[in-house]
Amino acid sequence: MSEEQRKILEMLVSGKITIDDAERLLGALSSGQSTGETGKTKVKYLRVVVEPDLGDEKGERVNVRVPLKLIRAGLKLASFIPKDAQTKVNEALNEKGINLDFSQIKAEDLDELVEQLNDLTVDVEGKEKVRVFCE
Numbered sequence: 001m002s003e004e005q006r007k008i009l010e011m012l013v014s015g016k017i018t019i020d021d022a023e024r025l026l027g028a029l030s031s032g033q034s035t036g037e038t039g040k041t042k043v044k045y046l047r048v049v050v051e052p053d054l055g056d057e058k059g060e061r062v063n064v065r066v067p068l069k070l071i072r073a074g075l076k077l078a079s080f081i082p083k084d085a086q087t088k089v090n091e092a093l094n095e096k097g098i099n100l101d102f103s104q105i106k107a108e109d110l111d112e113l114v115e116q117l118n119d120l121t122v123d124v125e126g127k128e129k130v131r132v133f134c135e
Helices: 003-013 019-030 068-078 083-095 107-117
Strands: 045-052 062-067 120-124 128-134
Touching: 003 019, 045 068, 062 068, 068 107, 107 128
Parallel strands: none
Antiparallel strands: 045 062, 045 128, 120 128
């Protein structure tokens, strides 16, 4: 066992990181990647993890792993939506305050978005932690 692996396991035991964090770090070590180099390595999944607060025993854990191939396929399928339907969708989104045109999203935009979302952490009213990252 390497020194880096030992340190990761020690952080896990002491509660400084979660099991998911340890898994991700150990995976990065075994594949020779450093964490946060999404621009240099091809990421395969977008992951969203919701963890309850440490003192909350009733809180539920959510762990969603979405293949980026699925998201890219969805973007390609959006190009088959008829123009008049796209217009209606865009109008409905605008009414809800979302200024987004799916016909303008390209695969390169998705890659940039994934890089920007990597290691995003949000505290929800101090009760749970939401993390978004790539692997």
